[in-house]
Amino acid sequence: MEIEERKFKSIGEIVGNARRQLLIVDDEEINRLILGNIMGSQYQIAYAANGAEALKYVQENYRNLSAVLLDLNMPKMDGRTLLKVMKEDQRTARIPVLVATGAKEEEVQCLREGACDFFAKPYDMPEVIRARVANAIKMTEDSHFIEVAEKDPLTGLYVRDFFYRYCEQMDRKIEGEKDAVAVDIDHFKLVNGLYGKEFGDKVLIKIAEILANMVHQYDGIVCRPNADTFLIYQPHQEDHEKHVAYLDETVNSLLGSAHIHLRVGVYECVDQTIDVVTRFDRARIACDKAKDNYSRSFEMYNESSHRQQLEAQKYISAMEEALKQREFITYYQPKYDLTGDKPRLAGAEALVRWQSRAEGGLIAPGKFIPLFEQNGLIYKLDLYIWEEVARQMKIWKQKYAVDFPISVNVSRVDLYSPHLLNEIHGIIDRNGLSYRDIALEITESVCAADTETILSVVRNLRDEGFRIEMDDFGSGYSSLNMLSKMPINVLKMDMKFFQRKAGNDEIMDAMIRLIIDFAKVMKVPVIAEGVEDKEQADYLKAVGCDMVQGYYFGRPMPADEFEKLLQQGC
Numbered sequence: 001m002e003i004e005e006r007k008f009k010s011i012g013e014i015v016g017n018a019r020r021q022l023l024i025v026d027d028e029e030i031n032r033l034i035l036g037n038i039m040g041s042q043y044q045i046a047y048a049a050n051g052a053e054a055l056k057y058v059q060e061n062y063r064n065l066s067a068v069l070l071d072l073n074m075p076k077m078d079g080r081t082l083l084k085v086m087k088e089d090q091r092t093a094r095i096p097v098l099v100a101t102g103a104k105e106e107e108v109q110c111l112r113e114g115a116c117d118f119f120a121k122p123y124d125m126p127e128v129i130r131a132r133v134a135n136a137i138k139m140t141e142d143s144h145f146i147e148v149a150e151k152d153p154l155t156g157l158y159v160r161d162f163f164y165r166y167c168e169q170m171d172r173k174i175e176g177e178k179d180a181v182a183v184d185i186d187h188f189k190l191v192n193g194l195y196g197k198e199f200g201d202k203v204l205i206k207i208a209e210i211l212a213n214m215v216h217q218y219d220g221i222v223c224r225p226n227a228d229t230f231l232i233y234q235p236h237q238e239d240h241e242k243h244v245a246y247l248d249e250t251v252n253s254l255l256g257s258a259h260i261h262l263r264v265g266v267y268e269c270v271d272q273t274i275d276v277v278t279r280f281d282r283a284r285i286a287c288d289k290a291k292d293n294y295s296r297s298f299e300m301y302n303e304s305s306h307r308q309q310l311e312a313q314k315y316i317s318a319m320e321e322a323l324k325q326r327e328f329i330t331y332y333q334p335k336y337d338l339t340g341d342k343p344r345l346a347g348a349e350a351l352v353r354w355q356s357r358a359e360g361g362l363i364a365p366g367k368f369i370p371l372f373e374q375n376g377l378i379y380k381l382d383l384y385i386w387e388e389v390a391r392q393m394k395i396w397k398q399k400y401a402v403d404f405p406i407s408v409n410v411s412r413v414d415l416y417s418p419h420l421l422n423e424i425h426g427i428i429d430r431n432g433l434s435y436r437d438i439a440l441e442i443t444e445s446v447c448a449a450d451t452e453t454i455l456s457v458v459r460n461l462r463d464e465g466f467r468i469e470m471d472d473f474g475s476g477y478s479s480l481n482m483l484s485k486m487p488i489n490v491l492k493m494d495m496k497f498f499q500r501k502a503g504n505d506e507i508m509d510a511m512i513r514l515i516i517d518f519a520k521v522m523k524v525p526v527i528a529e530g531v532e533d534k535e536q537a538d539y540l541k542a543v544g545c546d547m548v549q550g551y552y553f554g555r556p557m558p559a560d561e562f563e564k565l566l567q568q569g570c
């Protein structure tokens with residue numbers, strides 16, 4: 001690792017053999033010459049005849065100056081004043097100053113005031129002077145070097161490795177709970193790209209300053225492990241939200257027009273038995289979660305959400321292989337027509353199940369469909385299921401002369417695929433079916449999302465002869481305006497109308513009647529789903545609902561079980 005290696009090199013090795021620069025300050029020319037003679041073979045020498053001249057030189061050359069050899073008694077500005085001014089200025093404070101003295105008391109006084117060593121006048125022991133100067137320079141350079149390796153040069157915050165070590169020290173020295181915090185600048189690359197690297201650096205420096213000030217108040221430490229992330233370790237704090245708001249406000253008030261958005265993840269009261277790196281991984285996991293959600297800039301790590309995230313990742317990476325291994329299985333749930341004397345089998349909905357070998361059981365679609373919808377994998381899965389349904393339908397049509405359609409679910413994501421129509425045609429044609437054999441369930445929220453593109457895709461599908469069923473109708477997304485434009489053939493009433501809570505019966509009944517009336521106006525039949533008991537079934541029949549689907553009539557079942565219903569003709 002770069003930092004570890006560099007720690008063992010002296011700064012001298014890094015700068016090579018370039019000669020270091022000394023400044024000799026003395027009002028007596030003879031003294032300057034003697035000292036210059038003593039040091040001149042090893043150093044590049046500059047001279048000043050009084051404090052004021054020396055100060056000017058130091059201020060202009062502080063980057064290259066390795067040490068100052070200073071006489072105390074001088075006109076204009078004496079040596080002690082120069083020493084004081086140099087130590088007060090951050091730029092010049094690190095330059096070692098060796099003082100030439102004649103008296104013992106003066107030596108102590110000078111050391112107290114910031115000189116790093118002294119040498120006695122007259123200069124009759126050149127070796128001692130050379131050794132003292134060399135030592136002073138080496139000590140300063142080494143300590144400066146440690147600072148360079150330990151601190152990030154841009155912001156002065158700790159670098160990662162040192163930071164982690166200090167965290168461990170904090171655990172040993174400071175009792176009580178600690179928090180690990182990760183702070184990330186949103187789209188920092190964009191900030192750099194839009195406003196330039198210089199501005200980007202300014203942002204980083206400002207944020208570092210604000211964080212350091214904030215965190216030092218409660219004895220915490222900060223580091224910048226990479227370009228746009230900061231890590232904080234601190235004694236446990238309540239009210240992170242308040243701190244985050246303060247941080248956001250301060251950063252933006254200091255930076256003016258460019259809006260900088262920070263995301264913060266907190267792993268509160270860290271488990272001190274796990275290693276430091278893992279603690280900050282958790283803070284970052286929380287931070288990433290805040291990134292996924294535009295309206296949140298702050299998240300806490302919590303074990304269950306972490307497990308959820310891991311599980312999601314597991315399902316996503318297993319999906320393609322599961323598809324190859326044919327682990328996705330189609331279940332069929334019957335739909336019944338209520339308009340006659342007794343319920344008549346009049347359709348089915350295909351519902352996917354994941355028979356996972358790795359998990360050793362059936363995984364319900366609620367666990368993976370939303371994930372696959374988020375990343376587009378759903379389209380592949382749906383094509384697979386539709387092909388399966390079509391293959392099955394071909395067999396059932398031949399064997400049982402089935403005259404009703406089987407419905408498949410179409411995700412919103414599917415409707416955005418430019419190949420959707422071709423794919424569906426392919427499936428229908430390959431299996432020798434007609435468009436009336438497969439119905440498409442499209443959830444109501446799709447209509448709410450509107451966009452002309454989606455509407456025209458759905459319209460095309462319907463015009464080709466597919467029956468379009470609007471799924472989850474009444475779940476709360478669509479506007480009446482949208483519905484009037486939506487090219488649908490069937491309304492599927494959302495299950496929530498049957499999930500009664502005490503006191504809401506009347507409203508739910510009114511809603512059900514309203515939907516049935518509305519469907520009549522639109523001249524489309526209504527299917528009620530989620531019908532779980534006889535009472536509900538009777539009620540639906542009484543109010544004129546056309547079709548039903550639900551556990552009371554039949555659960556989703558494997559193809560061979562559904563085939564038994566076909567055999568029996570009910």
Ligand code: C2E
Pocket residue numbers: 333350351352364365366369378382385409410411441471472495529530531532549550551552556
């Ligand atoms: P959905 O399309 O609204 O499907 C109806 C859900 O209600 C199914 O859940 C079904 O098993 C369940 N259900 C049926 N009757 C009853 C009942 O009487 N009571 C109750 N409480 N529930 C009942 P499932 O199979 O878990 O599917 C959940 C959702 O996953 C589906 O909701 C659908 O949005 C999605 N999904 C399922 N299969 C597929 C698929 O192949 N492709 C796509 N894109 N989505 C699918």
Ligand code: CA
Pocket residue numbers: 349409441471
């Ligand atoms: Ca459905």
Ligand code: CA
Pocket residue numbers: 471472492494529
């Ligand atoms: Ca539904």
